[in-house]
Amino acid sequence: MVGDASGTFQEEIDELSGSLSSQQEEDKLMHSVLESDKKSIDDGKLVADAINRGVGAFNPDIMYEQLVQNYSLAQNLFGETILRLLSGYDPNYIKRNIKIPEFQKELRERIARNVEELKEKNIIDNDGFITDTGVKLASLVLFAQELDKMVSMGVVGEKLKKDLYGDRDQIKKYVKGDRYKDIALKSSVKVALRRGKSSLQKDELRTFERKSKGQISLIYALDASGSMKGKKLESCKKAGIALSYKAIESKDKVGLLVFGDDIKEQLEPSYDFSTLLEKITRIRAAKETNIALTIRKSLELFPRTSQTKHLILLTDAMPTVGKSPIKDTLEAASLARDQGITISVVGIDLKKEGKELAQKLVEISEGKLYLVKDLEEIDKIVLEDYSHIV
Secondary structure (H helix, E strand, C coil): CHHHHHHHHHHHHHHHHHHHHHHHHHHHHHHHEEEEEEEHHHHHHHHHHHHHHHCCCCHHHHHHHHHHHHHHHHHHHHHHHHHHHCCCHHHHHHHCCCCCCHHHHHHHHHHHHHHHHHHHHECCCCCEEEEEEHHHHHHHHHHHHHHHHHHHHHCCCCCCCEEEEEEEEEEEECCCCCHHHCCHHHHHHHHHHCCCCCCCCHHHHHHEEEECCCCCCEEEEEECCHHHHHHHHHHHHHHHHHHHHHHHCCCCCCEEEEECCEEEEEEEEEECCHHHHHHHHHHCCCCCCCCHHHHHHHHHHCCCCCEEEEEEECCCCCCCCCCCHHHHHHHHHHHHHHHHHEEEEEEEEEHHHHHHHHHHHHHHCCEEEEECHHHHHHHHHHCCCCCHHH
């Protein structure tokens, strides 16, 4: 018995020691990022881009061979960020000189040396796979980048009212600042007719008061199908980080759904920003798109209590899973609305059929449709959608 207790006590000490070590490591990473340590920030960017592009492991020999054998294909696979940070050369310079033997030798040595440095920092393991330390560094860099952008956008610290998207309640006289979509048209017309007016004047307008629902729960649902790989996924991740930070700062809960042909990751709405940040950073793109399953899964994650519940769905494709994916998606949207859940869709490069489906989906669920023209605008769009429900 004493031996068992001693063993248990030792395990608790080891666990505590590990937790403290992990916290110290994370504090050190955060300090490097906040102090704008260029090397640490570049390492974080490298890891983040590798995850977004689906690069499984850093193998200098394989990478070098791919560059020499077919540079265009290798550039498409690795992207400019990885090539520049691992080689120290501009990708265009590599392209011009890749057939020169002396340059090939230098390129191989640089890639191998930089990969070894990543191993020494525990950013990748001995087999070249990204470690938890690498993911944490990437998440901190992503957060710092997006926070800087939010500051420049003027949305950090901005307090938003929470009484605009509740149930319609009493009818009142229109005052400056009321939304036109809240105008009670029948009541306004009745007032005008009683006054013998043939057209509505400002003084006759009446609006619905909105009864606040208080707490808001959001779920950020991100399409991680194969077509999202690269810049699309990166922009959507940053938008998810911006939304999570802003909503939690405003005392609203945020959850996460990552979907492809099935649910890859799920997190019920909470105030846990650090977990959201890490899970968003880890997202990789693969396979097909199952929107119906995503909507149905959100029904399980949202709380059953009476409050505002909103799903933000980001996708670049039509649903492709199931015998009747379009029908299944619209049925799921209808079921969500029956449970008081609104759905907005952020469509990225949607084709005609995708736009038509997305429009039907938001009409059923009483949400909004946003068609993305510039990937750099996705975070602004997501924050704009959030501002409409708070």
